[in-house]
Amino acid sequence: MTATRGVLFDVDGTLVDTTYLHAVTWWEAIRQAGHDVPMAEVHRGIGMGSDKLVGHLLGDDGDQEELSAAHDVLFSAWWERLRPLPGAADLLRGCADRGLAVVLASSAKDEELDKLRRIIGADDVVTAATSSSDAEGSKPEPDILQAALDRSGVDPAHSVFVGDSVWDVQASARLDIPCIGLTCGGTGAAELTAAGAVETYENPAALLAALDRSAIKRLL
Incomplete structure (x- = not known):
């Protein structure tokens, strides 16, 4: 066979x-949650799933579900473009x-x-x-x-x-x-x-x- x-x-x-748009929208979601992570660091994490990315960038300080939901809303605004x-x-x-x-x-x-x-x-x-x-x-x-x-x-x-x-x-x-x-x-x-x-x-x-x-x- x-x-x-x-x-x-x-x-x-x-x-x-989409990579840079993911970086920007993750950066904004993280910023809205009160964290400050340089965008270059966010970009280097893109490609991980959200279950890994939040921990990678914020350790135990980030709420994965909340940040993922915020990112999804921000990113969806770009879908048509x-x-x-x-x-x-x-x-x-x-x-x-x-x-x-x-x-x-x-x-x-x-x-x-x-x-x-x-x-x-x-x-x-x-x-x-x-x-x-x-x-x-x-x-x-x-x-x-x-x-x-x-x-x-x-x-x-x-x-x-x-x-x-x-x-x-x-x-x-x-x-x-x-x-x-x-x-x-x-x-x-x-x-x-x-x-x-x-x-x-x-x-x-x-x-x-x-x-x-x-x-x-x-x-x-």
Whole structure:
């Protein structure tokens, strides 16, 4: 029996240009709660789920549920202005055209994920997708990636993950899945490589241009 081969994709900051908006809205939610955290520190935590991010930034001083709810309200104001990153839909279609399963391994909440999928505009080639409700722990825990594998039937030994944060790279490593890092989420190539990314590209369009010589080539 031939193993199902596929590419798993993070969504926020990898396919949709949201990373800095998440940083600003988390910063504002934290500020409204009376805490002062430099925005650069907030940005470096983006990619973690809210269950990890609040503790990462505030230790035991933050109310995760309250801050997460405040962030969600602030972030939702931007939904209608969100845009896909260059080449996002074309990259997903390029993978599907090569016979690979395309899996969205997102920890966004269900309503937000629905919006992000509409923004990308390539749902016809998406094999499966996850949301925060599909996993107990968020990145850097590998739960979302495992849920994506389970839901899609993709063999982890025949998969690659594409993400934009060190938390993506760390989660992927815990399942021994090679991770391609994209710098469009604001984390530099050197840092992604140091975290374990097998290679890096500027954005989805750059990865698509190099697809047949990238780490994804081993799946073909």
